[in-house]
Amino acid sequence: MTLLDGRTTPSPAASALDLFERTRAQTRALVQPLTPEDMGLQSMEDASPPKWHLAHTTWFFEEFILKPSLPGYRPRDERFALLFNSYYVQAGPRHTRSKRGLLSRPSVPDVLDYRMHVEDALRDGLARDAFTLNQEDLDALITLGCHHEMQHQELLVTDLLHAFSYNPLLPAYAEPKPAPVYPVQDSAWTRHEGGLVEIGHGGSGFAYDCEGPRHKVWLEPYQLAGRPVTNAEWIAFMEDGSYETQTLWLMEGWAVREREGWDTPLYWWRQDDGWWTYTLQGARPVDLAAPVVHVSYYEADAFARWAGHRLPTEAEWEAAAAPTRIDGNFLESGALTPRAGLPGLWGDVWQWTSSAFAPYPGFRPPDGAIGEYNGKFMVNQMVLRGGSCATPERQMRASYRTFFYPHQRWQMLGLRLAADS
Structure with missing residues (x-):
């Protein structure tokens, strides 16, 4: 391929x-x-x-x-x-x-x-x-x-x-590629002054209707982790009994966790030699330094609470990302799985934010059936930012908003931590 x-x-x-x-x-x-x-x-x-x-x-x-x-x-x-x-x-x-x-x-x-x-x-x-x-x-x-x-x-x-994933043979869609082994690095946090910022698409070039209008948002000073949460950090979360600690979870998230029997990210299982996961390259040992993937908003929110931090708002993420170069592990790399050792805001996994997918001030969908593209979905879903290893790089821009229901896990969904500064 x-x-x-x-x-x-x-x-x-x-x-x-x-x-x-x-x-x-x-x-x-x-x-x-x-x-x-x-x-x-x-x-x-x-x-x-x-x-x-x-x-x-x-x-x-x-x-x-x-x-x-x-x-x-x-x-x-x-x-x-x-x-x-x-x-x-x-x-x-x-x-x-x-x-x-x-x-x-x-x-x-x-x-x-x-x-x-x-x-x-x-x-x-x-x-x-x-x-x-x-x-x-x-x-x-x-x-x-x-x-x-x-x-x-x-x-x-x-x-x-x-x-x-339902096939016991666990077939590989893409040819397995050896990935470099990186140690798990501490996440270097970046501080952002906040203030009155503008977000949303307002320039030339393509954008979806839901990315505008460009508008002003007030941000208090905040910090963002320099990389997404890793598999090693997620294993620590699991080993601390966090999937069984109800006080970490939103009420609805706990109900979904109980109903679905969640105790790991989607596609994980335990073998004698450690944790394994199923990927588009077939079954592989969990890479401890790679970003965790296939976790719901409910799980991401519980992890952030366990870690003593929070998820960023989409305005915080966009304000931090706007001046940066779009560079990361996207579809075109052919990896089709998150990679370790790539700090930054872009690629590998979509990052859950704490922001609901809602219209920006002044939003009006286009007339006709094209207007159904995004506007009719602006309820009960959460925004994610940054793209993933399955996202075409040509899609990406700082204003790009994707959205999923908080219980969904089958997409390349991960998280990055934020904190008040």
């Missing part, structure tokens, strides 16, 4: 078509190792089969660009709109999310043919200057479609990890 190098990202002046070609090529590279049987796996309602991700990201370009703005465009199959719409109510009816794994038809070759059909139509329409949209609006929609597909690239591999 050869992934594209995120550090060769086109300049902002590069065409939307160039971004489209690179994004679609990245997706093809991600599914290249998979068998037809792999392509249909769905292990839970939160996850989707790889085949569905391929088709849904294709439907997005068809539904929002080709159908409304390319005269004469004819869909590959009108029925695909029902099968591959995710949650866009205004775009029409949708197949039940939990039953996507039952869609044995269309076949994998049919889905790949569908992707080629849409790609060829987009290229041809651009070559003929045939779209009814003005160039600025067309480029904006193509760019949105590409970033949407990048989100699904991350979901594709993490959904696949969850599905593979």
Whole structure:
């Protein structure tokens, strides 16, 4: 599997078509190792089969660009709109999310043919200057479609990890790579003065609607840990009986922990020679110096309380990250697992914040079905920042907000500690 190098990202002046070609090529590279049987796996309602991700990201370009703005465009199959719409109510009816794994038809070759059909139509329409949209609006929609597909690239591999984890053979999706062994280092804390800061996207370049408007936030002086919480630190948390100490947990988190029987991060187990975990590179010993991953917000919050600290707010994280260079372990590295020895704010694991996913002051979703992209999810979810080893680097910017429900663990979710200064 050869992934594209995120550090060769086109300049902002590069065409939307160039971004489209690179994004679609990245997706093809991600599914290249998979068998037809792999392509249909769905292990839970939160996850989707790889085949569905391929088709849904294709439907997005068809539904929002080709159908409304390319005269004469004819869909590959009108029925695909029902099968591959995710949650866009205004775009029409949708197949039940939990039953996507039952869609044995269309076949994998049919889905790949569908992707080629849409790609060829987009290229041809651009070559003929045939779209009814003005160039600025067309480029904006193509760019949105590409970033949407990048989100699904991350979901594709993490959904696949969850599905593979049910196989007693614990298959490796990616070829195992030797990782350097680092000692667990103390976390150097950085102090931030706080004050009146601005957060949110307000400049040029792509951003999702939920990243704006840019607005002012008051921050008291604070500190951030120089690296995410490590596996060694998490083992100390476990060995101190913290999964059984109710006073460390939010009430709802404790109820979920009891119901689900949590006593380790997702995919961990104990053997005679120590702790092991399942990764996209197969079963591996837990790397004590690497960031802990696959922990819920509830677990992260309990750990922070046990450690005598707290989780950062998203404004604190963004204010600290804005002046830094985006550099870390992202999808393009091919590691697909957190690595030790990489301090900084970016990559490896998404970092839980204490901030609810809510609209910024003045937020207004766009009109039409596109406006359903983020706004309808602004309740009962928590914000994470920084990207992960499964996130395309091209997605990242200081204002980027991802969000998950506090009980979810199957994504590359970790944490960084904060403290009042």
